[in-house]
Amino acid sequence: MKFRNTLINYAEHSKVAETFLYISYLGYACLVSLLFCLYSLFPINKKKIVFCNMKGKRYGDNPYYISESLLEKNKNFDLVWLLKPGVEAELPKGIRRVDYSFISVIKELATAKVWVDSNMKDLGTRKRKEQIFIQTWHGSYGIKKIGLDLGSEQLCIDRKIYPYNAKLADLMVSNSKSETEIFRRAFAYGGKVIEQGSPRNDAFFEVNEELTTKIQNHFDIRGKHIALYAPTWRKGFGIDEFVLNTEDIVNAFQTRFGGEWVILMRLHPHNIEDSDSIKCSDLVRNATQYPNMQELLCVADALITDYSSCMLDFITKPKPCFIYAPDLDDYEKEYGNYYKMKELPFPLALSNAELTDNIIEFDEEKYIENVSELHKRVGLNETGHASDSVVDYIIDFIENGKK
Structure with a gap:
């Protein structure tokens, strides 16, 4: 993995390295295609549904909530989750864990009736006409540009993967008119879309004590309010760049909102190796390894992030969200966003001092009004039943053959 990442970094700055990487990947894709052809000699298990999230790194996101909804239907499906060895996950009875390894992934997909994934499949992946692929994606209606919208900034391989997956996918799920438009343009996707919300955001309609x-018990923070700090990934950023002045931030929350506060820090899956460097204390807990991000968002009383689309999930119910983006100018030049950060309803800070001031001066009434305006602008449609709508589609396909 480290060698691959190093090669990708070289490829981003060297045409020779990019060409070498592209040729290597085409060879890999040919092998993937060959193995799918071989495993297609095996019959399809008409009851098998295979789930995957973040290339096997997490048991969560949209596929998790779809699999939970399927379990409740008691249809006796063979529900399979692909997870990398070492990923901690408490799978309920009725879900079978399979290691996310080269051969296992191909074997399970080639013999399943339905695929559900939050990410793109590799080039060379082959789907039979008796199968369907449900692409749930893992973002919301967009802060960071994705897919083909990134233009020439992307490697040649990436520009091939999106149209390839657009042809594989039979269904995408969306929570807004804006997100649907992004999928169609950024992924070159022309297929069916269910615009009933993100399955993972159904959780915001079911929060309970x-x-x-x-x-609170998991992190030993009983009776305390939670500020979730969840920065996104970007190249060249390690743990040192994500540092908050935790004492000042916690004091600011206590001054503005009252009660005792603690910060749960959760790094992006691409930064997971840095999580051991998080310095835990009475004011800070490391939540990077906690298996379900959506549960953290649902329970958190406030959110601090930078460019992560989790901020858009978080305001499904308009709780306070604050932006801490010290590299804003550089980030917008390198990556590009769908929205200027200053146009969003979230108080924006470029320094710890500004973040502290924004928390203390938080205007709840104005904030709720601005969040409502954003929801209208993007055509948000979070129904609380997105998982059920996808499950109905799956059952209709398995039992009646309807795509």
């Missing part, structure tokens, strides 16, 4: 107690 049991979940709050579960999180």
